[in-house]
Amino acid sequence: MPVYNYYYELPVYKVCREFRKKVSAVVKSHFPKEENYLLKSQLLDASRSVTANIAEGFGRYHYQENIQFCRQARGSLDESHEHLVTAYDDKYITKEVLSEFNKQ
Numbered sequence: 001m002p003v004y005n006y007y008y009e010l011p012v013y014k015v016c017r018e019f020r021k022k023v024s025a026v027v028k029s030h031f032p033k034e035e036n037y038l039l040k041s042q043l044l045d046a047s048r049s050v051t052a053n054i055a056e057g058f059g060r061y062h063y064q065e066n067i068q069f070c071r072q073a074r075g076s077l078d079e080s081h082e083h084l085v086t087a088y089d090d091k092y093i094t095k096e097v098l099s100e101f102n103k104q
Contacts, residue, residue, distance in 0.1 A: 007058035016050045016073070019104055023047040023080060030092050039090070043083040049076035 004010050008017075023043060031040045050073045057069025081101065088098045 004058075007055040010054065010058070013051060013054045013058075015104075016054060016077070019077075019080075019101075020047045020051055022101070022104070023084075026093060026097060030097070031087070032092070035092070039083060039086060039092075043080060043087070046076050046080040046083060049073070050080065 007013055024047070027040050027043055053069045053073035053076060057066040057073070060066050060069065084093065084098055084101050087093045088095065
């Protein structure tokens, strides 16, 4: 089993980082200005929380604490997905964009 010295070496962190970057790009290019402090802000916060919780859990050095932060990261990922569904329902993103996120 591999040993990781830094959270940013974790495969799950790398995937979630790409997710966060993709969310940020989509939000900046697809969301209207009136959503700046509403859905846009919530989606950016939730997607950033995924990688932040992975990093914080890694830094705790205690197995049970790490598990709790991984659970919070998973919750933030689900929250991000719900915000993307809302963006689709409000016609800010297309079905294809939502499908891309679902695949990832």
